[in-house]
Amino acid sequence: MPAGRTGGTASTGGTVVLMVVGPVTGEGHSRPGHPERPARAAAAMEGVADLHLGDELVVVPSRPAERHELARVHDGWHLDDLARLSQEGGGSIDGDTYATPESWEIATRAAGAGLVAVDGLRAGRADLALVVARPPGHHALADRSMGFCLLNNVAVAAAALADLGERVLIVDWDVHHGNGTEALFWDDPRVLYVSTHQWPCYPGTGRAGDVGGEPALGATLNVPLPPGATGDVVRRAFDRLVSPAVEAFGPTWVLISAGFDAHRADPLADLALTTGDFADLARVVAGYAPAPGRLVLFLEGGYDLGALRASVAATLGALVDGGEPVEASSSGGPGMDQLDQIAVRRGRALNGAG
Secondary structure (H helix, E strand, C coil), rough: CCCCCCCCECCCCCCCCEEEEEECCCCCCCCCCCCCCHHHHHHHHHHCCCCCHHHEEEEEEECCCHHHHHHHCCCHHHHHHHHHHHHHCCCEEECEEEEECCCCHHHHHHHHHHHHHHHHHHHCCEEEEEEEEEECCCCCECCEECCECCCCCHHHHHHHHHHCCCEEEEECCCCCCCCHHHCCCCCCEEEEEEEEECCCCCCCCCCCCCCHHHHHHHCEEEEEEECCCCCCHHHHHHHHHHHHEEEEEECEEEEEEEECCCCCCCCCCCEEEEEHHHHHHHHHHHHHCCCCCEEEECCCCCCCHHHHHHHHHHHHHHCCCCCCCCCCCCCCCCCCCCCHHHHHHHHHCCCCCC
């Protein structure tokens, strides 16, 4: 088993490199023509299969998150309302988000998948974990489902780890800003939330000057990127902005909101990343983990099925020595000169200048 997959250290010596939790395909949570569909989970699993890991892969089932686990990040009345909506047959929540009669059970299993991953890694069962579950989660607020998301899967896992005394880094490379995750940890110094995302784009949050509340000043780091930005811009943002903040924070766990809708083929946004770029990002972010068994990836967006499959394979392949991605890394797009402005706006906000 090759060394150096996570945190720059050798493997734990076990036979399992990758643990996949799920897939929570959510067959009962779907609407005809909706881009967030069960086939997304299948495409992600095909990307895993493309690595041909054999005995170095274990797939384990999810479980429903319990109420007290959800209540770490979600208001009780919201949980009751969402469960009731499902039990009464479902319906629209907003123009993009809905529930069916099965959505409550599916959403709790999606949220529980991250908890299963954390427990498995804490028990030493694998070097890293991938949560393949839908619906995604990073837009879900404490009191509101939105943006395809019912419950905030990555936040449920992060809050559980923080309550165990861990310092949790969440890196969100989905093309859309994870407004829900940011809001849930806005005042929590135990969690560093980092987001690279297209700007302007849904949901309209994630400005460079948004740096966290007074108890957690600096524990939010937003990198808004212009349409057409390529991987070299994102890599430079990590070198210049993200890595110093992560080093100062000192995470003991790393969670990735791994949305693949920043791929150039995705129909819902306009960044221009390739599978090679996701491989590059995976290597960088994995390096933030202090040891093997402290890295969990959560499936978020990604709506072109072919790009999703290839991006999952490239991302995981970079972490398990699974070969080269099918696309080279990208460069030459706009946004490099805007990194200076982002640094200035963040610095002014941290210094109280607004």
